[in-house]
Amino acid sequence: MRRHLFAPELDEFRAVVRAFVETEVEPDYSSWVDAGRPPGWFWRRAGEIGILGIGVPKEYGGLDASTFVHSVVVTEEIQRRFLALGGVRVHTDICMPYLLEYATDEQKDRWLPRLASGGAVVALGLSEPGAGSDLKAMSTRAVRDGDHYVVDGAKTFISNGAAADLVILAVKTDPSAGRRGISLLVVESDTPGFERGRKLAKLGLQAQDLAELSFTGMRVPAENLLGAENRGFEYLTANLAQERLSIAVNSQAAARAALGAAVERTAGGEVGQSAKFALATAAVDVDAGQALIDQAVRDLVDGELGPSDAAAVKLYATELQSRTVGICLDVVGPTAFRAADPLGQAYLDGRVSRVYGGSSEIMKVIVAKSLGL
Structure with missing residues (x-):
């Protein structure tokens, strides 16, 4: 199923993004935590390798023939290393669509090349x-x-x-x-x-x-x-499906990364039956979430992802993230209950995903309305 979503040509893009994250971002990441944001060189390098030009036409310096699936690759590779770089998704998945959809040709000429290259942040x-x-x-x-x-x-x-x-x-x-x-x-x-x-x-x-x-x-x-003028609310709501799916993709990737880390840290040791069952349940849960995410990504690319479907996938994925990371903390034990531990940090990083982009309660209201309730 994932192979159907990720065409073979995306393997090369994933390799480039993985190398960038592992060799350039991760070694410098602790200084970004101290500063509270990535440095300017990060944005320029992200622009150079195409990350910031996803979905942007080539004539404006964008990544040729790229779609939201490329953003999924970027998010998965960032979360695979437990890094908090949601500003990239704000730039590409949330802000860029407004300019692509509603900007005039003159405005696109002014702004898109700067944003795609990392010469400007939005x-x-x-x-x-x-x-x-x-x-x-x-x-x-x-x-x-x-x-x-x-x-x-x-x-x-x-x-x-x-x-x-x-x-x-x-x-x-x-x-x-x-x-x-x-x-x-x-x-x-x-x-x-x-x-x-x-x-x-x-x-x-x-x-x-x-x-x-x-x-x-x-x-x-x-x-x-x-x-x-006066049509801003219409424009804002039109992009909500992609915004919520972007959050869901991030939560799903975070859940999978946490599960992988917990399995790796318990492998070869004395693992009780209850811990095995907990991780097995989490693994099935994560796989179910992946199927839901992948279908939603296909629907978005095809222009068929509706508001209630986007709400459902955000609700499921963000709650999944919370459940999975919690299970992983319990299984790994006291060493993970530190902000300096990747799992401990994943717990802190993940809490807000159930709030921004519309809280879980709001997502339930939207889904309930779609049921006629």
Whole structure:
């Protein structure tokens, strides 16, 4: 089944990504944890080998004939080494589709080559101190003033926020219209009035950039409007299926990596029957999750992944990650209950997967609605 998903030509791409992760990223990774984000060279090298150009047309410097399946390869290879580099998925799986789908030709010429090469990093500015999942409650305002929008407000929990050169920013252009008054502006981080706040301390994902952003009298050229004014909510919801599948792929890969590590660390030793049964159950669970993930990836590439299916796969994979890592910690024992241990860190890193992109409870609501409940 996996061979059907991964065509033979992807083997070469996987080998390149694996070599990059093992020989360039992993040896330097501890310094990224201390800094709270990857260094600039990482983004440039990722661009050089094609990771940041997935899905981007070749004329803009993208990886030729690449699809979301290439992103799956990247995620699996990163998680295989227990690394927290979700900012890559934010760049490629979450932000890039907005530019590919809604940017004008002139905007694509300006932004896509920089992003595909790693010359620029992109973030998505949605969450606010007083508005998380409820986008219609956002308070960041953009008021048209001639050929500019004047933006005031703040965002928080922004992945890639500290490193971002571009931010796809959700703003209220018609406060009286609720979700129908939201627009998307692409903001250059050197725009006067753009400020970065404190680096946010997190339970896990220590090498993943997360920041606060604020905007005071920030004048953004009207030509940076992405798509049509007041259609931002429509654009945001249109990409939710891929965003949630991206999270699910990461959780599935994390579960498989944890299971492999636990089996390796217990092999050859005295393993009780209950531990054997626990790992056997986890192995079947992980294989079931893989089948669900692979089908969803095929559906996405074919343009057939619906909102309820994406919600179901995110719900299953993120809960699977939690169950599997918990079992692996129990089986390996006290040595794994440390943040410095790969399994201990996997436990900390994985908790947020059941929250961002829509919590497990929200996923259940979506699935229940699809059942007519």
